Amino acid sequence: xxxxxxxxxxxxxxxxxxRTLMLAVDHGYFMGPTTGLEQMxxxxxxxxxxxxxxxxxxxxxxxxxxxxxxxxxxxRVSGGTSILNENLLHEGIxxxxxxxxxxxxxxxxxxxxxxxxFERDTLLAFTEIVDEAESLGIPVVAVTAxxxxxxxxxxxMSLASRMAAELGAHIVKTYYVEGFENVVDTCPVPVVIAGxxxxxxxxxxKMAYNALEAGAVGVDMGRNIFQAENxxxxxxxxxxxxxxxxxxxEAYQLLSKKRGKWSR
Ligand code: R5P
Numbered sequence: 454x455x456x457x458x459x460x461x462x463x464x465x466x467x468x469x470x471x472r473t474l475m476l477a478v479d480h481g482y483f484m485g486p487t488t489g490l491e492q493m494x495x496x497x498x499x500x501x502x503x504x505x506x507x508x509x510x511x512x513x514x515x516x517x518x519x520x521x522x523x524x525x526x527x528x529r530v531s532g533g534t535s536i537l538n539e540n541l542l543h544e545g546i547x548x549x550x551x552x553x554x555x556x557x558x559x560x561x562x563x564x565x566x567x568x569x570x571f572e573r574d575t576l577l578a579f580t581e582i583v584d585e586a587e588s589l590g591i592p593v594v595a596v597t598a599x600x601x602x603x604x605x606x607x608x609x610m611s612l613a614s615r616m617a618a619e620l621g622a623h624i625v626k627t628y629y630v631e632g633f634e635n636v637v638d639t640c641p642v643p644v645v646i647a648g649x650x651x652x653x654x655x656x657x658x659k660m661a662y663n664a665l666e667a668g669a670v671g672v673d674m675g676r677n678i679f680q681a682e683n684x685x686x687x688x689x690x691x692x693x694x695x696x697x698x699x700x701x702x703e704a705y706q707l708l709s710k711k712r713g714k715w716s717r
Contacts, residue, residue, distance in 0.1 A: 457590030462623060464525040464559040465506050465592065466643055466670055467696070473671035474695045475645060476504035476688070479529040479562070480675060481513060482547070484536050489679035493517035496679060503688040508562055508594075508673060511548050525559035527594060528552075530582060531575070532564075542598045543571045545578050550585040561586060562626070564596040567613040568603055576620060583621035594673070595622035596647075607632035614640040626673045629664045637668035648674035654681060654690070654708060658701040661694050671695050686711035 466473045478497050480487040489496055493509075494517045501507060501524040508527040509518070518526075532547040534540060544564050553561050563582050565575045579595065586593045595617035599605050607630050614625045618641050627636060629646045637644050646664045648657060657677040664672070674691060681687035690708035693699035699707070 455590055458587075458592060458623075461525075461559045461590065462592050465527065465594075465624065467505060470696060471643075471670055472665070472695050473505045473645060473673075474503070474688075474692050475506045475508055475527060475671065475673035476500060476678060477508045477647065477673045477675035478513065478679065479509045482510045482529055482532040483534060483541065487676075489676065489684070496684065498522075500678065500684055500688050503685070503692050505671075506559060511552060511556060514556060526556065527560040527562050528556060528558040530561045530563055531578065531596075540569075540571060542566045542569070542575070542600060544575055546582060550582070550589055550591065553586075553591060554589060558591065560592040560594055560624070562594040562596055564598045565613070565617060565620075566598050566600055567616055568609070569600050576616070579617075579622075580620050587621070592623035593621065594624045594626055594645075595620075597625060597627045599628065606630050607635045610636045611639050614644060618642045624670075629660050629669075633664060633667040633669070643670040645669060645671045645673045648672065648677035651676045651680045654687065655701060655705045658690060658694060658704045658708075661691055662701045662704075665694065683708075683712050 506525045506527050510529045530548045531544040533545045534543050563579050565579050583593050597613035605628050610627045610630055614627050614636055617625045625644050646669055661672050678688050686708050690704040693704045693707055
């Protein structure tokens with residue numbers, strides 16, 4: 454691995470504790486004006502000081518994020534289908550690696566859909582991105598998306614995560630499931646979890662904690678942060694679990710203390 458690749462990876466996964474809090478705000482690429490992301494300059498920019506990276510599309514980056522921001526960027530480079538499409542997640546390349554370099558990103562993210570009839574399309578497009586990204590020293594985050602009819606369990610997540618790593622992913626993003634140790638233990642690259650749909654805050658903090666205990670290096674979380682009653686307090690609570698070894702209960706106490714101090 455060359456210096457550039459290592460340097461960019463260290464902007465995503467922090468060397469001091471080998472952990473990361475990635476803030477995922479890319480939902481508009483298939484969901485349009487998602488709750489909490491309607492005006493990202495107002496809702497997301499204030500969260501950036503607490504995030505290790507911001508994951509989003511080039512359009513959101515250009516239109517909402519000040520170029521002088523210091524938070525490293527992970528650029529979504531797959532997409533092409535909307536939430537209205539029955540083949541949601543039959544994604545292709547939506548931004549070139551030249552564009553990724555122009556935007557000075559720390560990494561790129563690409564969704565693969567293992568088990569769908571169109572899995573081959575997403576997997577081959579993914580490897581095209583990996584080849585180009587490798588030549589430029591840019592890490593690729595494989596987002597192991599789950600189709601509507603697929604079971605989210607450790608067997609499926611292990612399959613998708615290991616395949617992503619075998620095909621060249623530098624980081625794998627997946628979902629927390631029971632038996633998550635097996636997903637992490639059989640994946641040779643760092644694993645982060647998505648948050649998924651908004652759930653109760655303590656439940657979300659427990660999920661993040663359990664994922665880290667099972668060996669994940671962090672979270673790439675969106676809705677459970679930016680749709681929280683108090684997003685600034687919530688991101689700090691998640692951060693305390695990721696970087697400060699807080700228990701879910703301690704993180705929840707922190708959240709309760711800060712609740713009301715900041716509002717959206
Ligand atoms: C989905 O494919 C997007 O990449 C989201 O960024 C991802 O699902 C993480 O966001 P959330 O925590 O809201 O699930």
